[in-house]
Amino acid sequence: MSVYPYVVAGVLFLAGLYGVVSSRNYIHAAVCLTVMQSGTYVALIALGAVSGGQAPITKGAQPGKPMADPVVQALTLTDVVVSVVALALMLALAQQSRRRGGTLDPDELARVRG
């Protein structure tokens, strides 16, 4: 049971990867990429969890209880915000592809010239 959260992370990552590879639509591919990223968050947060633990914030903390790993939480919180912005960039690229090439299908776009 103790590897279960890591398996969830692996499955999320692979499901997102399958979505990116099989995608017929740039917006779909962008969302699949964020699913892949969510896999890394699950892996990081699961790695930092402590059984019977509490948040690594000393203000209002209960004495005696162990604290969760703050390093992986710090990594995750910066990356969640950055992934939103990266998703915006991908959607902007999709928008441009629609406007210039008239399509959102990656395979059709490969045939568009100029």
Add this chain to the structure above:
Amino acid sequence: MSRRRLRLLLFVPVAAVLAGVLMWGLVGLPSFGSPPHAYAAYLLKHEVGQRHVTNIPSAIVFDYRGWDTLGEELILFTSVMGTALLLRRGREDTGERPRDKAASAAVRHAGAFLVPVVLLLGIWTVSYGYLTPGGGFQGGLICSGAALFLWIAGSYRLHRGLTPTPLVDAAEGSGAAAYIATGLAALAAGQAFLAGFLPSGTVGSLLSGGTIALLNWATGLEVAAAGVLIFHEFLEEYIQTVPNPSPRQEER
């Protein structure tokens, strides 16, 4: 055979190998719920004594790993710039902006009530970011949500009017610049880049943290401006598809 089918056929063996390696690695991690590793244990034990900040992840983001956060900030900055450049360049200027208006009175009133609430929640999340759960990244995004509520409750014109693009662009740039300037100020004070050179203050007070507080606010400003800029660009795309309502509807 279509390119897509070829890609899927190639994907199956590659994914099988990747899945094997990935699961092998993940299963080899310390078991779920085990005590933190040495670095985390050190930080949990000594952080409050060293940095006087009660939110330990914030101290890591803005101090111990401040250099990594600078990298994240620059990714954020360049992504937003890329989005703005891509969408602004390809847009045909239609001149007149369509007039849209929230149709339902319930949406207008609830939205107007939520604008200050969300903004205040965001500012609170940033300002207490190094004491209680929160921080510049989270609070900044909440603040930008208030700008979105302006559109939902009011109109696109109101949204753009109250968040003028030059101001948002300037806030975005100065947030990133303030982060780097804090790092350079540490250099000028004779310490390492991004080192905490200001007094750490009393544990648990708003004046604690020294440079952590400064970097927290710089990040909050940058993330809030980044969110608003993205909303501007995508809403501008969307709003061009909204037809002008007939004058009769507008009078109501």
